[in-house]
Amino acid sequence: MTRLHTIEATLxxxxxVDRPNRFVVHVRFDNTPERVFLGxxxxxxxxxxxxxxxxxxxxxxxDRSTDYDAIAVLIDDICVSVRTALANDLVxxxxxxxxxxxxxxxxxxxxxxxxxxxxxxxxxREGIRQRxx
Numbered sequence: 001m002t003r004l005h006t007i008e009a010t011l012x013x014x015x016x017v018d019r020p021n022r023f024v025v026h027v028r029f030d031n032t033p034e035r036v037f038l039g040x041x042x043x044x045x046x047x048x049x050x051x052x053x054x055x056x057x058x059x060x061x062x063d064r065s066t067d068y069d070a071i072a073v074l075i076d077d078i079c080v081s082v083r084t085a086l087a088n089d090l091v092x093x094x095x096x097x098x099x100x101x102x103x104x105x106x107x108x109x110x111x112x113x114x115x116x117x118x119x120x121x122x123x124x125r126e127g128i129r130q131r132x133x
Contacts, residue, residue, distance in 0.1 A: 004093040005086070009057040011071060016052045025070055027054055037066040040084050047073050047080050055079065088112055 014027035014034070022041040025048060026033050036056050038048070052075060056068040071086075072079040081090060088111060098104045 004097060004099060005090050007057075007071065007086075009071075011055045011057055012068075013074075014054055014056055016048060016050055016054050016073070018050055019048050024066065025054070027056060027068070027070075029056075034068060035066045036068040036070050037064070038070045038082060040082050044082065047075065047082065054082075 012029060014029040014036075017026040017028050017033055019025050019038070023038050025036045025038050027036045028034075036054070037059075052073050054070055055072045055074070057071050059067060059069055070082050072081050072083070074080075081087065092108045092111075094100050095103060095106050095108060
């Protein structure tokens with residue numbers, strides 16, 4: 001199997017216990033349950049399921065209510081990304097490695113622009129006009 005992308009952060013493996021809401025997953029690390037932030041609020045049926053192994057990254061931020069970010073779930077020896085911010089990196093790596101046969105030879109010409117939360121929410125007609133210019 002071709003390695004498509006490497007995450008520089010420390011990753012620890014846990015087991016999914018449950019998902020009490022859209023943004024939190026309870027994960028068991030060494031018999032200790034923890035709350036883990038899940039940045040993808042989608043249904044993720046068949047992925048975020050009790051008993052599945054999950055890769056998480058520790059986060060050192062006293063202002064957060066969770067100490068970990070969910071990164072990927074292991075299903076049948078395949079890592080399924082549950083961190084939406086990785087999508088562009090994963091696709092770019094897949095294209096560079098010709099890992100998608102139907103897209104062999106294609107490359108990324110321009111990345112999707114990133115915006116802060118504030119920039120992505122223009123207020124009123126003038127705010128929208130400024131974003132378009």
